[in-house]
Amino acid sequence: MKTFPFLGPFLPDTPLAWYQGASISPHTFLGHLGHCLKTWPSSSHVINLCQDRYAFLLGFAAALLRKQITLLPLNRATESLQEIGKAYPGCLYLTDSNETIPGIEKLSLNPSQLKGSSPIERPLIPYDQMAVIAFTSGSTGNPRPNYKSWGSLVQVAKKTGQRLGLELRRKDILTIVSTVPHQHMYGLETSIMLPIQKGWAIYSGRPFFPEDIRSALTTLPPKRILVSTPIHLRACMLEHTQFPALESILSATAPLSQALAHQVETAAQTKLTEIYGFAEAGTIATRQTARELNWHLLDGLELASCASGYSVSTSYFPDPVPIPDSIQAQGPHEFSLGGRPSHMVNIGGHRTSLEELNEKLTSIEGVTDGMFYIPDEGENPGDRLVAFIVAPGHSQVSILTALRKKGDPVFLPRPLIFLERLPRNPTGKLPRETLHALFQTHLSSTGQKIIS
Template identity: 25%
Template structure:
């Protein structure tokens, strides 16, 4: 793909081709099959009165067909971040119909299943279908857990694909994509479906959630690309079945959170190189990248302009952000002389307890630096007396200590460790030990979930 020319995904999809596009349970689907199915669905959708359509499909191939058909028909494409009935009620005002394989009992509008779609056809959309602006609505859980709509355009996604191609096109080429993440969110949508479509690469139709399934697919499809998240990459190197497969991966992408240096090193020991981490958000799209086997600093993606506010928060401007005013992220950074930068933590993690300022991010980092702690999250529990609480995942070395000495002894040992860095009023008073931190479908730990655990007071 020539990354200097404008990308039009609707034209790419209808251009077809004999090359493999999607590897499904029912067999390989070619680009020609996609084009025919998209035309049939488009011809039907353009006659429907509903202008906003929700899209939720487990099959990446089905999802891509519906996504392109909706774009050609000029519909607003709404991507719910989950499909529980209560969540759909909260988001329901944003779409009048649903294309889904998971019907929702409480949704009043029409719901169209893939089995009900019209047959493929060869009718050609009119010229305006390829150029009209297409709006997308995605949702982010934010820090509270409530779904917040984020509006983007198809043109912005196409611009981001051009950016990714400019940065990593030589590495990914036309290799098959295997994912552990969902295409229902912007990271998976771009990396698993839309970018492969643009560069005529194939993708595995559904995510691989288990190491043995992932390993089998990597060995079958090598050399391949893995699109994953820190949640999965923290566990994969521990799986014996994944060890051989890791060597066969050409590139691994990670996004949706920060990959711990320990986990980056463990992956690099198997693959030779650490994953390519993409920093960004639903609002900004991709912002910067790094590969920790080369550097811990972040490098801006091509065409992304970065600056900082007086509070050291990262300011972003890019073509795929859309808003010329840019966007200020909640991440504090420090720039190096060469333009790369270090993440210093979230600005919104500065809290006051008993009149003293505390960075929850610093507290979490101090805990994670301790040889007993795998992951840590901190929060303020408000009440008659505000208290700092922490939720911790222990490394194996500390699990036996917890069983032998009990939680009180472990709490006290960690308090004594933290006392070297923080004043007494800022030391945790509530401690929860869990096997895994609570994460949403995007692999993020929400502040509301951490607080909920801490409010179930056990110590």
């Protein structure tokens, strides 16, 4: 039976994680894991809600060793979690906080309270063992389960690490600090799987604000990688955050403009790599956004045309996986990204995409966040585009004037709705239903007809 180790090439006394200011060695981790396994309950599935990254790692490892599948919910809303409980009867939920989910058995985990225990052997996990069920983003329709084997998670981690091309010595201590939740596929792949497979350390916290990010990075040994999103990186640039020396920065696609990528690289004096993927496949491609427009597939992946556009195949996919975005192939291993088909905008024969419009909106100086919205038919008089914007000091006139200079006026939003902040989820996304609710609130506040 083919297996892959849970832990990569860690030296015995090097940090596997930084937890509450102290380093956790592989030896200590295996002792903590052994302690957990002594009382770990039986179940087929576990909803891992641990907010601390080290607690999540312990729960993830224990579930794998008990042949349990970890469920990664889209959000922490009680009703959403109860729906998962109904879909997977008998599942448990693991938490490191006091939250309760009526109707689902609770399992608590606090690493600081684990007693010393003899470390278990370094685990070997069967390649084909089902490890995770991740759910599609709510911004693309109704959430659907996506099954991930242990082998596929390991392959993505190894290929992503190879793509970064970092030159490290055997004894170098490299730590990944992430601003994104590990319950999301991007967070799981980059802040859990990538470090444990490459022998790098995990920072257990999840800094959010620019000063928190700077502080977390500066408390660690010199070699660090920041995993983040364009929203977090833009906030750091607006506050002129002083980054310490970094080996690399990884960013999700939200989208990330080339101008912001240049700015971040200059401020951090390192290279920024943008990650492209989706729940059905995980990470499939990267680009160095400050220098590249096209995306490059990870080694061993290949594009092919299919009924819906293009699919991607590799040895660890049982079947080719359709790519949900509109792309232009530049050969079997390279492509340019056009956006989701549902994000394409056609007004009077003029075409663009929401991604392009959002990039133009957020590139206006003084705009801290913004998002275009395509209303449902009849929802907005004249079926005009709507835009939500966070831009202290700007007015309707100044924003519309700036947009006119950047593109076709047929795409100017009516209305342009100013907000103090956009209610993005922890990975920086704004699902369509959230934008719909925002627009309905605006219509209600202005006395206009609300379309349900």
